Amino acid sequence: MSIDDHQERRTKILATLGPATDDPAVMEKIIRAGVNCVRLNFSHGTHEQHQKRIELVRETAKKLNVIVGVLGDLQGPKIRIARFKDGKINLKPGDFFVLDSALDSDAGTQTEVGIDYKELPHDVIADDILLLNDGLITLIVKKIDASRVICEVVQGGELSNHKGINKKGGGLTAKALTDKDRDDLIFAVKMDVDYLAISFPRNAQDIHEAQNLIRLAKGTCGVIAKIERVEAVAAIDEIIVASDGVMVARGDLAVEIGDAEVPMVQKHIIQRARSLDKPVIVATQMMESMIHNSVPTRAEVSDVANAVLDNADVVMCSAETAAGEFPVETIEAMDRVCRVVEKQPQTQQSKHRVECKFTRVDEAIAMATIYTANHFDVRAVVALTESGATPLWMSRIRTGLPIYGLSRFARTLGKMTLYRGVYPIYFDVTKCTRDAVNQKSITILEEKNFLQKNDRVILTKGDHMGRSGGSNAMKIIVVGEVL
Ligand code: PGA
Ligand code: MN
Numbered sequence: 001m002s003i004d005d006h007q008e009r010r011t012k013i014l015a016t017l018g019p020a021t022d023d024p025a026v027m028e029k030i031i032r033a034g035v036n037c038v039r040l041n042f043s044h045g046t047h048e049q050h051q052k053r054i055e056l057v058r059e060t061a062k063k064l065n066v067i068v069g070v071l072g073d074l075q076g077p078k079i080r081i082a083r084f085k086d087g088k089i090n091l092k093p094g095d096f097f098v099l100d101s102a103l104d105s106d107a108g109t110q111t112e113v114g115i116d117y118k119e120l121p122h123d124v125i126a127d128d129i130l131l132l133n134d135g136l137i138t139l140i141v142k143k144i145d146a147s148r149v150i151c152e153v154v155q156g157g158e159l160s161n162h163k164g165i166n167k168k169g170g171g172l173t174a175k176a177l178t179d180k181d182r183d184d185l186i187f188a189v190k191m192d193v194d195y196l197a198i199s200f201p202r203n204a205q206d207i208h209e210a211q212n213l214i215r216l217a218k219g220t221c222g223v224i225a226k227i228e229r230v231e232a233v234a235a236i237d238e239i240i241v242a243s244d245g246v247m248v249a250r251g252d253l254a255v256e257i258g259d260a261e262v263p264m265v266q267k268h269i270i271q272r273a274r275s276l277d278k279p280v281i282v283a284t285q286m287m288e289s290m291i292h293n294s295v296p297t298r299a300e301v302s303d304v305a306n307a308v309l310d311n312a313d314v315v316m317c318s319a320e321t322a323a324g325e326f327p328v329e330t331i332e333a334m335d336r337v338c339r340v341v342e343k344q345p346q347t348q349q350s351k352h353r354v355e356c357k358f359t360r361v362d363e364a365i366a367m368a369t370i371y372t373a374n375h376f377d378v379r380a381v382v383a384l385t386e387s388g389a390t391p392l393w394m395s396r397i398r399t400g401l402p403i404y405g406l407s408r409f410a411r412t413l414g415k416m417t418l419y420r421g422v423y424p425i426y427f428d429v430t431k432c433t434r435d436a437v438n439q440k441s442i443t444i445l446e447e448k449n450f451l452q453k454n455d456r457v458i459l460t461k462g463d464h465m466g467r468s469g470g471s472n473a474m475k476i477i478v479v480g481e482v483l
Contacts, residue, residue, distance in 0.1 A: 003032055003064055007402055007450060010347075010421040011307075011338040012036040012314040013331060014071065014281060017053045018044065018322025026327060027060045033331035037069035037194070037314070037417040041322065042184040043078065054191050067424040069195065069417030071224065072188035074181040074210075076199025077174030078252075079165045081132065082106070082114030088160035091137060095153040099130075099165070102147035108161075112148075115165070119173055121149050129168035132159060135255040166255040170230030176206035182213060189219030194414030197224040197247060202231040204242035211242075222415050224281065227269055228252035236269060240276045245418060247316070251284040270310045274396050279418045282307040283316040287333060291324040296333050304334055308341040311398065313420040348374075348400035362462075362471040366393035369458050369474050373401050379455035379479075380404060382441055383471070384429055388412040388419070390460055390471040395419045404450065406441055423450075429461075437461070438475065439483045446479065453480040 016039040021027050038057050040050045054070055061068040082105040089110050091097060096111065101121055103114035121144050124130070128141040130151060137159055139151035166172075176198060177185075188196050196219075198210045207225055214221060222244030225232070228251070232239055240246055248266045257265065266282060273280035286304055289297050296304075307315050315334055321327040341347065358364040366383075373381050374397075381403045383391045391405040405416045408428035416424040425444060432440050438459060445451040456478050462470030477483065 003066055007404075007423045009034060009335060009338050010342050010402075011312065012418055012420065013334050013338075014039055014283075014314050014316040014418070015321040015327070015331060016041055016073075016316070016318045017057070018319070020323050020325075020327050021321055022053065022056070024056060024060065027056050028064070029328045030321060030331050031057075031060055031064055031066065031068060033328055034335040035068060035321075035331055037071055037414075039071045039073050039197075039316065040188075040193075041073050041075075041318075042181075042188075043073075043075040044322075047184075047187050050187070051191060054193075067413045067417060067426070069414040070191070070193045071195040071197055071418075072184070072191070072193040072221075073197040073226075074177070074184055074188075074199050076176060076181060076226070077117070077172075077178050078199065079117040079120065079172055079174060080115070080162050081159070081165060082108060082116055083161040084108035084113060084159075088158055090158050091153045091156040093153050093156050095156065096142075097139060097151050097153055099149040099151065100147055101149075113159075117165070117172075117174060120165070121147055123172050124149055124167060129154075131166045131168060131255045133157070133163040134251055135166070135259075164252070164255075166252060168256070168258075170256050174200070176201045177209060177213070185210070185213050185219075186217050189214060189217040189221065192410075193221050194411060195222045195224050195244065195418070197226055198243075199226050199249070200229055200232075200252070201225050201239060202229055203235045204238040207239060207242040220411055226283075228256065230256050233257065233265055233269075236272050237276065240273050240278050243278065244415070245279040245281065245313075246273050247281040247283050248312075249283050251318075266307075267310055270307075270312050274311060277393060277396050279313040279392070279395075279420070281314040281316055281418070282312045284318055286315055287317060287320045287330045290320045290326050290330045290333065292326075294326045294329050296330075301333075301337050304337045305341045308338050309344065309347060311347065311420065313395070314418050342400075346398075348398055362390050363393050365460050365471050365474055366390045367397070369460055370394050370397040370399050372474070372476075373458055374399050377456060378458055378476075380445070380451060380457045382406065382445065382457055382459045384427070384437070384441060384459070384461040385412060385471070386462075388416050391416060391422045392419055395421050402450065404445060406444070438477060442477065442479055442483070451479050455479045 015035045098112040101118045130139040138155035143150045224245045225243040226247045226249040228249035320330040403422045406427040413424040460474045
């Protein structure tokens with residue numbers, strides 16, 4: 001399969017990088033298998049390791065002549081226990097166990113452990129439920145004694161160094177950006193990432209704070225809000241409006257709201273993001289068993305399929321690609337499932353927005369284009385874009401047709417890697433004469449075999465090419481006719 005065949009898949013694949021993808025041959029294989037954007041998880045690894053990974057992605061993408069976006073993911077105030085003298089312990093129901101903010105970081109034993117998050121004793125009261133290690137271990141708070149949170153074990157299990165702590169129902173006061181996050185943000189801007197993901201934001205204010213820091217660092221990346229707290233679900237609309245996209249971060253979200261709540265909340269977040277014109281990523285455990293197995297479970301196949309049916313823009317891999325034994329097979333499996341499900345008519349036609357008013361010229365052009373494309377014999381949509389806004393609007397409406405986003409800006413191309421159905425292609429309009437732009441755009445797509453003679457396409461652009469937000473024209477073109 002040629003790498004350009006991935007333009008047939010509309011749903012995007014975001015793959016977390018890690019030791020399992022450090023081999024250049026593996027990196028090449030996962031990109032060939034269909035990775036659209038990569039994620040650097042700043043919860044693990046050093047800046048040096050992340051830099052090496054970013055460089056490898058960029059080199060490989062260049063060699064394969066594809067656009068691969070880069071997303072940096074801040075750790076956030078993940079509230080963690082410190083370390084045990086022996087690395088790990090095993091808790092049994094009925095045991096008493098103390099989380100002590102004053103205890104030395106390495107002094108954890110069978111009965112107590114330190115915590116990095118010093119506010120914990122102020123944030124909890126008796127009868128609160130604390131979940132450790134993504135919910136595998138449940139503690140009930142019995143008493144607070146100064147720095148010591150005294151708990152009884154309800155659900156036991158193995159507990160090792162640095163596992164996360166969540167409070168059921170939310171309400172831990174930790175700020176969204178820690179000192180480490182600020183440091184990582186500067187690094188991410190220096191690395192020129194396309195997106196920065198913010199962990200555990202509570203509201204739009206937390207997103208604005210990150211955006212201010214990015215601006216101060218002279219960065220231009222988009223901000224993705226990870227929805228993984230009770231407070232964020234309640235403030236979902238304002239968070240979506242404030243950010244450039246959201247992630248349904250099911251790992252921590254399930255711990256905070258309860259696993260059974262997650263599927264419907266996931267559907268709700270996808271629906272709100274699409275309505276508010278932003279891309280949405282579904283993350284965590286999508287292909288979990290593939291960390292050790294070469295094929296997914298039936299349940300995992302269904303999970304990916306449902307995200308596609310709900311019109312998510314992106315499905316994500318975490319440890320499956322970062323640390324798993326089968327990173328390439330994982331991407332192949334996701335690609336395969338997305339393609340089959342995308343053939344369903346309900347993912348291709350939309351009654352969306354027939355009754356709403358448009359507020360901008362480029363938005364009106366985008367809507368008119370997709371409406372026409374869905375009701376006429378058209379092979380593809382070609383959007384000449386500066387900021388990516390026109391293809392983003394187009395991609396909020398269901399269609400089975402490819403939307404080619406042609407831009408001269410690396411950032412715009414990188415950001416479009418997460419828009420469902422949009423295929424970023426490098427094209428510098430300022431390098432050809434006004435009269436030649438249409439023909440040149442079509443030629444690029446013919447050269448990639450995306451278009452054939454006699455295909456009908458809709459092309460959108462602005463009179464003043466090179467100006468952002470300026471799309472004001474749609475033109476119906478037949479490939480091969482003299483333009
Ligand atoms: P994480 O975020 O992997 O950084 O924790 C994703 C999630 O919580 O699902
Ligand atoms: Mn998380």
